[in-house]
Every structure is written in C-alpha cells, then in structure tokens.
Amino acid sequence: MKRKALIAGNWKMHTTAVEARMLATAVAEGCSGIDDRDVLIAPPFTVLGEVAASVKGSRVIVASQNVCWEEQGAYTGEISPIMVKAAGGSAAIVGHSERRQIFLEGDDLINRRLTGALTSGLMVILCVGETLEEREGGRMFAVLDRQVRRGLAGVDAAAMTRVVIAYEPVWAIGTGKTASKEQAQEAHAFIRNLLGEIFQKDIAAQTRILYGGSVKPTNIDELMAQPDIDGALVGGAALDPQSFRRIIAFG
Ligand code: PEP
Numbered sequence: 024m025k026r027k028a029l030i031a032g033n034w035k036m037h038t039t040a041v042e043a044r045m046l047a048t049a050v051a052e053g054c055s056g057i058d059d060r061d062v063l064i065a066p067p068f069t070v071l072g073e074v075a076a077s078v079k080g081s082r083v084i085v086a087s088q089n090v091c092w093e094e095q096g097a098y099t100g101e102i103s104p105i106m107v108k109a110a111g112g113s114a115a116i117v118g119h120s121e122r123r124q125i126f127l128e129g130d131d132l133i134n135r136r137l138t139g140a141l142t143s144g145l146m147v148i149l150c151v152g153e154t155l156e157e158r159e160g161g162r163m164f165a166v167l168d169r170q171v172r173r174g175l176a177g178v179d180a181a182a183m184t185r186v187v188i189a190y191e192p193v194w195a196i197g198t199g200k201t202a203s204k205e206q207a208q209e210a211h212a213f214i215r216n217l218l219g220e221i222f223q224k225d226i227a228a229q230t231r232i233l234y235g236g237s238v239k240p241t242n243i244d245e246l247m248a249q250p251d252i253d254g255a256l257v258g259g260a261a262l263d264p265q266s267f268r269r270i271i272a273f274g
Pocket of ligand 1: 033035191195196197198199235236237238256257258259260
C-alpha cells in the first residue's frame with residue numbers, strides 16, 4: 024500500500040506572533056504545487072490562530088503540540104481539542120519525549136490525550152522512542168512495544184486512519200545525532216509489525232510512521248528512501264524556512 028508522506032514541523036517553545044506569521048507564510052509558499060505529500064506545522068498554543076490564518080488556503084495542516092482529553096473545565100495550563108479546532112487546527116501531537124521526560128507524562132495520560140483528540144475528530148501524532156540507556160540496556164523493543172500498545176489502548180481500526188506514529192529516539196532529539204537509516208528502519212519495521220499484531224495487517228500497512236531526531240536537509244533523502252519511513256517529525260530544522268522547505272522537497 025502506498026502511504027502519503029508527511030513532513031511535520033514541531034516548533035516547540037519558539038516564535039512570537041510576528042515570527043510565527045513569517046515562518047508559516049514561508050512554509051505555505053514552500054509547499055505550493057507539491058501535492059504528493061502532506062505538510063504539518065505545530066506552533067505554540069499562543070500562535071495557533073495566527074498560524075492557521077497565515078496558511079489558510081494552502082495545504083498546510085496546523086497542529087497543537089499537546090492536547091487535553093476534556094472539552095473544557097478546570098485544567099489549568101491545558102488546551103482542549105475544541106480550542107484547537109476553533110483556532111483553525113486539525114491535528115495534535117501527543118507523547119513527545121519532552122512531555123514524557125521533562126513534564127513526566129506517562130503512557131496512560133498520553134493515551135487519554137490521544138483518545139480524547141480522536142473523539143473530537145483531530146488527527147493525532149503519537150510520539151514514541153527509547154532513551155540511550157534503554158537502547159544500550161537492550162530494552163528498546165520492550166519500550167516501543169509498551170509505548171505503542173498503551174498509547175493506542177482503546178483505539179479502534181476506524182480511528183487509526185487519523186493516527187500517525189512518530190518514532191523519535193530520545194538520544195537523537197535536538198542533539199544533532201541522527202539514528203542511522205538502518206537503525207531507524209529497524210525500529211519502524213518493528214512498530215509496523217506491532218500494529219499488525221494489535222490491529223490487522225491492513226492497518227499496519229496504511230499507518231504512517233514518521234522518523235524524528237535531528238532530521239536535516241542532509242539526511243532526509245536517505246531516511247525517506249527506507250521502506251517503512253513515511254515522513255519526518257522535525258524540530259530544530261523546522262524553524263529555518265529554507266531547511267524546512269528542502270526537507271519538504273525530499274526525494
Ligand atoms: C522533535 O522536536 O520532535 C525533534 C525531533 O527535534 P529535532 O529535529 O531538533 O531533533
């Protein structure tokens with residue numbers, strides 16, 4: 024099955040409104056005329072609306088970097104799927120390793136975020152990935168197995184059309200250290216096989232699995248040439264319009 028590539032930019036805690044508008048406009052311009060791949064950007068909550076307005080009419084998907092499972096209520100510091108949609112977004116990232124590591128979000132909380140976002144109709148990118156200690160201790164596959172199974176608990180096959188998995192080895196995020204194409208392919212193949220066990224083979228074949236971890240213009244082509252790599256989740260290089268445009272134009 025041919026899967027449509029997805030290049031996603033995670034802006035993390037960067038950009039004021041002026042910077043965000045400029046960057047979003049550059050991304051929208053950079054992908055005009057390219058329709059064989061999807062492009063997504065995840066700006067900070069504060070500029071979701073500005074960014075959505077800047078890319079309106081383009082094919083750029085706007086996502087939040089996290090999302091709550093509730094529609095509204097006493098959840099200080101959170102943002103609901105309804106708020107994301109009202110601001111012009113249609114997707115959310117959940118389970119980013121920075122949320123797991125710095126803000127101590129666990130698999131069950133991430134699963135609540137994911138299922139809440141799906142129920143509200145958003146597309147969701149579920150991030151998974153092992154730390155260096157887990158990889159070197161031979162626990163990589165066990166960690167991926169747990170994060171994928173628990174992250175997707177309760178999700179049915181129909182909703183899986185709106186789920187994207189991002190394999191992001193923690194040791195490669197923001198470190199300049201990219202997983203080799205062989206290491207990335209091995210993890211992606213494992214995750215795809217696991218999706219086949221949890222759901223069915225056709226779900227495994229249709230689900231996009233992105234690689235994330237120091238993706239740059241210089242390594243995107245070899246990563247995208249791997250059979251189970253369907254796109255990239257890009258942090259640092261997504262803040263530079265020229266780099267991100269080159270990554271979008273992979274191949
Ligand atoms: C990320 O933010 O998900 C990421 C992969 O960051 P970077 O590309 O900077 O490693």
